[in-house]
C-alpha cells in the first residue's frame with residue numbers, strides 16, 4: 208500500500224495521511240542476503256536500520272569491530288594483487304555491465320534508497336542516474352586517464368622518461384547517509400578501475416543501498432573479495448580502517464573530516480575529504496524569473512535539503528525581489544510531501560530524528576531572534592516521524608545559526624542585494640566553499656560572477672546538477688568544504704601513485720672521479736645549461 212501524498216500546510220490547511228508500512232520490492236530475504244555480504248568474523252551484535260517513513264526497523268547489519276576491518280583490508284589486498292594485473296578492457300566490460308544492470312534493476316534500488324533515507328523517488332532517481340553516468344564515464348575513460356605518458360628526459364636525446372600511474376593498493380571509503388548509493392559507490396568506481404581494492408564503511412543508518420550495489424558489481428564480474436564492506440559506528444571502526452588502508456576517501460561533515468585528516472596524517476597516507484556546504488544562489492535582475500524560481504525549489508528542497516550542494520542562502524536583486532519571493536513561496540507551498548514509493552511525491556521525509564531536531568533548532572532560534580517564516584516552518588508528525596515542511600525564512604541576521612552554519616535540511620534564507628559586487632561579497636561571506644549558483648540572461652556576466660565566487664563548483668542558470676553531472680570535470684570544495692576532487696582526471700588519479708621511469712642511454716649523470724675530470728664535467732654541464740636556457744621549448 209502506498210501512502211497518500213499531501214501538500215504542506217499553507218496557513219492551516221488540514222494535514223493528511225500517515226506514512227504506511229509499504230516496503231515495495233524489498234523483503235526480509237533480500238535484506239538478510241545483503242547483510243551477509245558484510246565482512247564480519249561473527250558473533251557480533253547487530254545494528255538496526257530504521258525506516259524514516261515510519262520509524263520502524265527495516266533490517267539489521269553486523270556491528271563490526273577493528274578486527275573485522277583489518278580482515279576486510281587483508282582480503283581486499285589479496286584480491287587486489289591479482290586485480291591490478293587485469294587488462295583495462297576486462298575492467299571496462301564489468302563497469303559497463305554494471306551500468307546496464309543499475310538501469311534495468313532501478314525499481315529495486317529506488318525502493319531501497321527511499322526506504323533507507325526517506326527521500327522522494329524523484330530524488331532517489333538522481334542517484335540511479337549518477338551511478339550510471341559515473342560508471343559509463345570511468346569505464347570509457349580510465350585507460351586514457353592512467354596511460355603512461357612520455358616526459359622530457361634529464362638529457363635531451365639521451366634520457367627517455369615515462370610518467371606512470373600505479374594503484375595505491377587498498378582504498379578505504381567512509382560515506383554518509385544522505386545519498387546512500389552514490390556517495391558509497393561512485394567514488395569507489397574509479398578506485399577499482401585504477402586497479403585498487405576497496406573497503407567501504409557506509410553510514411550505519413543506510414548500509415543496504417551500498418550492499419545492493421556491491422552485489423550487483425559482483426554479479427557484473429567484479430572479483431567477490433575485491434570490494435569489502437564493514438558496518439558500524441564511524442567513531443568505533445573509522446580509526447582501524449584508516450590504519451589498514453593506503454588512501455582514505457571521506458564524505459561527511461567538516462567536523463569528522465578534520466579527525467580523518469589528523470588520523471591520515473599520523474599514518475602518512477593521502478586522503479580526500481568531501482565535506483559540508485552553505486551554498487549560495489544569486490539571482491540577478493535580468494534572470495529568467497520562472498526558471499530561477501523552479502531552480503530555487505529544486506536546489507533548496509531536493510532530498511529534503513539533505514544534500515551537500517543544496518542551496519541554503521538565496522540572494523535576489525532588489526528589483527525583482529518581491530516578484531521572485533512571491534512566486535518562490537507559492538511554488539514551495541504547492542510541493543507534495545509523502546512517503547509513496549512512486550513519482551507522485553515532490554519531497555520526502557528527513558532521514559532521522561537527529562536531522563529533524565537539527566532543522567527545528569535552526570528555525571526556532573532564527574524565529575526567536577526575529578526571522579520571519581514565509582513558507583513551512585514546522586514538522587509534520589501526521590505524515591511520519593521525521594517530516595518537515597519546506598521552509599523559507601526572511602530577515603535572517605548574522606547572529607542566527609541558520610545564517611552561517613549548515614542546516615542540512617529543507618530550509619533556505621532569502622536576502623536582498625542591490626549590486627552584483629554586493630551579491631558576490633555576501634555569497635563569499637562563508638567558511639564553506641562547495642557549490643554555488645548564478646542566474647542571469649547575460650552569459651558573460653554570469654561567467655564573470657562565477658569566476659569571483661569562492662566555491663569548488665559554480666552553476667549558471669542551474670542550481671547544482673549541471674556541475675555535478677559534468678563528470679569529466681573535477682568537483683569538490685575549498686575552505687571548510689574539503690580537500691581533493693572527485694570526477695574527471697583528478698577523480699581517478701588520486702587513487703594512484705605517480706611513478707617516474709627514466710631510461711638513460713648516455714653516460715652516468717654525475718661528475719666522474721678525479722679533480723680534472725670533475726672540473727671538465729662541471730664546465731661541460733655549465734655550457735649545456737647555458738645553451739638550453741637559450742633554446743625555446745626546453746623547460
Ligand code: NAD
Pocket residue numbers: 381382383384385386390408409410411439440441442443444445446458459460461462463464466467480481482483484514515613615641684688689
Ligand atoms: P558525519 O561526519 O557525521 O558521518 C559521515 C560518515 O563518517 C559516517 O559513515 C560516520 O559513521 C563516519 N564517522 C563518524 N565519525 C567518525 C570518526 N570519528 N572516524 C571515522 N568515521 C567517522 O556526517 P553526516 O552527518 O553523516 O553527513 C552529513 C554531512 O556530510 C554534511 O555536513 C554534508 O554536507 C556532508 N556531505 C558532503 C558531501 C560532499 O560531497 N562534499 C556529500 C554528502 C554529504
